[in-house]
Amino acid sequence: MTDRHPLDLPELRPLWSAVHDRLSTGRPVSRVRSGPLDEAGREALADLLGLDRLPGTEPTIPLAGLDGAVLDACGRSLRDVVTAILGPIHDRAAERARKAGQRDAVWGWLAGHSMVTAQPALLEWVGHLRTNGLVDGSPDRTRALLTAALTVLAALPADGEPLPVLAARLLDGDSHALDDGTPVSGLVLRALAVLHGTDLPDSAEARRAVWSGAGVADDQLSATVLAVGLRLDGDGPVAEVTRICADAGHPVSLTLAQLRSPGGLAVPARPVHITENPSVLALALRRFGRHCPPLVCTAGWPNTAVIHLLRRLAEDGASLRYHGDFDGEGIRIAAHVMAKTDAAPWRMAVGDYRAAAPRVPTGPDPGRLTPAPWDGELVDAMAALRTAVVEEVVADLLLDDLAEHRLG
Template sequence: MDREELLTAAAAYFGRPGFHRLLAGLAAKYRSLNRLGGVVVLNDPTAEERAELEALLRRRLAPGAIRVSAREFAAALAATKFGALDPKEVLERWLGSELISNQERRRRRWRCRAMLLERLTARFPHPFCQKWLQALLAKETNIRWAPDGNVAPAFVADLELALQAISRLPDEYQRLPVFAQKVCGDPHGLDSDRDAGKLFLVALRFLRNEEAKTGPDPDPDNDRPLSSAEEVGELLYHFRLLRDDVLNFATCYGLAAYAGASELIYWRAAAAAGAPLNIPLRELVRVTAVRPLAAPARPDDLFDVYLVENSGVFSALLDAVTADRNAAAAPTGAARPLVCLHGQFKLASWALLDRLIASGAVLHYSGDFDPEGLQMAQKLLCRYPGRVRLWRMTPADYAAARPAAPLDERRLKKLAAVDHPVLAPLAKYIAARRLAAYQEGILPLLAADLACLASGVGG
């Protein structure tokens, strides 16, 4: 019997069910140790396993678990008609594939990936593609490879689509489905539930993180995974891609907007009518500057804008500031700029706030006295350092709001994460009392502040 026939016969012999767990265990030991070694333990062996192993090992097995060392298996194999075979050869023929160590498998897998990344580096010369691919090669960043860790053709196709998209990022705002149609031939080709879309978002996040390393105001949350539709939308918006530009809107009152040198008159008209304005992202992206209705004395002077968390509070304050005048006839210069955040940061809100800051705004924020309200305040303070003031958010204001809503342990943990120096004392004060309070409780104080400002009392 030649060697090939002997291997075939050995594979058939050890293919019996009674040997399966032993050989599988020996193969696992080899992968872990990069050699045939260690001990395989068979708990709760079947009668068939016990009989087959007693015949192979030529010894009586004690009751209970069976322990077989790799050395004992090799010695037993040598005493059979398969003795001319190497134990590794037998395991490989039984497995039907090459037996390699986990370390060697990882090395081969990475070499295959590196060859792919080097090939793609030559194909995609765009600086963004080069930066991302080089980081992947250097293992400075990571991507989720195919489920089995290999470089499957479908995965390569998705990666190529992501690279094409990166190399064709628009210079002007563009809707994501239109952009995806140009790149992929499919308006949904870069959706976040598609593999190509997931890779595209990973690349954009990496590129934005790289910008943050050299920018003047790095985003402290840049290393967090994208966890919401709003975060995905903001990342796309950063690269001039819009996912939803009509239903995503910001709400404001008392502001004038400009597209270049031209004023967008409907903003001023809404303020003149004493009306709030819901501005969709579609309109905000063409705005280049947002200023108060009465322009500052000098173009570089700062101006104040008042932000509230809740739409009900915004509406009540708007009632208060417009109640005692004929809104259509009153001078719009007296209007105090108000912005509503609707309990969360929509992408359109960020777009409006970014333009306000760029135009010279100082943001005065008032939110709920709860973990979510303080977290919103912290995001503002971190995003616009030196340009945010807290409005009626002191321990005295918290007490005036009559705290009564209990905070459970989960929300108290969120409160503990509020660590900005300006906010930390208030967060600790609320945590000690374990009660939340809300803006509605200090609505008269907020309205009185705006009335004083409108009458020229205060700044």
């Protein structure tokens, strides 16, 4: 059994508690207020300090004088005595700074993550999460959940997998990790809502629709990709269909099921251009017919079939070049396509925008703007001019570029 400190008197406990609390703030302390003290406490304090009369019931005591009195009484410092009586003195200011540093490190890591830098619209997601704070106040748990969410986002659009299968494949075999109401599911759905500029889905049906739009349990027949001039090598029926359509000067629409069917698919190692709008494909076919170079359309936000095809083409050596609308949504779609397929920008620089803007002097407002990772000045120019330039406005320039790759 440990002996009690000689100054550990019940009547002085309010004093030691007040000193312990003030020293634990981590800030400089010159005096401490104690109390309320009863008669015995006032007498004990007067004896300790050598006072010739009793202090008040809530006296303010200079710390230097108290430290000297304690040293004279037992030969130990005030800090040592309070620690012996009440336990270690903590530094709450340092602890707060440490925790703030841990929180800042989590949000700094998230803001600098490659997924966010590739699609800067996600900075809005980061800001929302930071405002709401750490999960359970834990930096480690928060980082783990965010890592899981980023893993899922990197895998989207999915290839038609059911949600439990996707979760099990990506998240340590846990098929329920993306169930409705789970933390990771909520993080991913909020990120997708930010990317697409939509409200957070507030019903089970709406959440299923968002997952479906991200390629989860996609209907393999309704998810299609439209292309012209695409001649895939291989002996399977899909490759043959692309060659027949291209040779006839017709577009081809391929379903996800066809793209995933057995049989080799490859394209000669040449540029494949990508547009956001089907009208550009129609103009290219009108101009080039069966001599049209390979051109793929995302038709807005790309579905699973689009991303699947573009990735296959890139894997077979095709260089992908993307063009889209110069408006807020178009910039986000472009960033998404480039992040998911490693496509390079095609006439999407700030100089291209400034040259095109005078063509639509009364053009529509570009809407919500987020940074373009491939050109730091582009969105600033769009914010200054407040003019959207859709692809059809510069279709002649795009077709002139395609003419250099014309077949035959």
